[in-house]
Amino acid sequence: MAKTRELLVETMKQLLWERGYDATSPNLVLERSGAGKGSFYHHFKGKKELAIAAMDSRADELSEEFDCLVAKHSDPLAAVAAYMCQTRDASKGCRIGRIVQDPSLEDPLLNAPLKRFFGEQHGKLTQLFQQAQTESLLSDALSPEQLATLAISALQGGFVYGRAMQEGDVVNDATDSFITLLNTQRLAE
Amino acid sequence: MAKTRELLVETMKQLLWERGYDATSPNLVLERSGAGKGSFYHHFKGKKELAIAAMDSRADELSEEFDCLVAKHSDPLAAVAAYMCQTRDASKGCRIGRIVQDPSLEDPLLNAPLKRFFGEQHGKLTQLFQQAQTESLLSDALSPEQLATLAISALQGGFVYGRAMQEGDVVNDATDSFITLLNTQRLAE
DNA sequence: GTCTATAGATTGATAGAC
């Protein structure tokens, strides 16, 4: 079936989340998906190509989740808060940021989906903060770009810190702290 | 010489920084240090034991750096700012946070040095923020613990985001943004 | 399009001479 390709991509997405790129072998993908080696190398040139397809798919999925969540809020700062304060588990790691530190990710081809995702995410957050300032909901002590950078970093760093401390909840302490600090910059209407 | 052990630890520290734990093979340590396999397995039970020694050494080194820097500032918020805004390079990664996401770091023995370091760092930062609030230099909109969590996360997340974007400077955008936002919480004297 | 068998390199670790 043509679905074998899709099955391999979905399995790779799961394994990239659980173990990252370097620690995920083609054998592991095949064992978990039930596919055979021949299928794998028929659909993909190798591990790298499959991983790129999986990361692109993951990036699209997370982007869509973000857009859906933002669409539910007319207040741009409420949208940011809703995004940041979703319940997460640092022991599992970020579905996409999890991979960033793998040595192989220095390869520009492998890194491209990550760069695209984080770039787009930064743009979307910048736009929300920009809108909040335009609507006089937010002080201009920081630029929209600075706030977007800090939002992304607080989230990604919360995952790192939480995993190091072996406490999955810590990632939400980090995001909650960011939102609390951000709320001190709200302007009265 | 007894210095071979020390040489292996230093080489491992460098490689853990450059490549993390899983991607660093004993062979690589030996090749770079010039030591032989016999020496390695004479001084250490294996890769894991060497890595723990290297991480403990790194944690002590970074802790000492932090203490030296803090000792130079009587204003606790100036100390935090000086620490956060040191020039860093995300492409190299954090000398210790770099390793957190490696799959093998789920092993509690391997993770212990990281947990110790980040725990201590959080304690020291909490104390600085606590002191700032006691001296009425800082608003109490956020607890000292929350601010410490956010400081650590902004730094670690800045490394992740910067590496994903392949722009080493981005880590300092993240830390600068945190300090700028923190400074809005300074109280007039 | 899928399978099994196998290749060649590298992994972490051990053996045994010196």
Added chain:
DNA sequence: GTCTATCAATCTATAGAC
């Protein structure tokens, strides 16, 4: 305390039958 030679396992990938 240090060396070289070697091990079994695993890695990414290929070959070739069906």
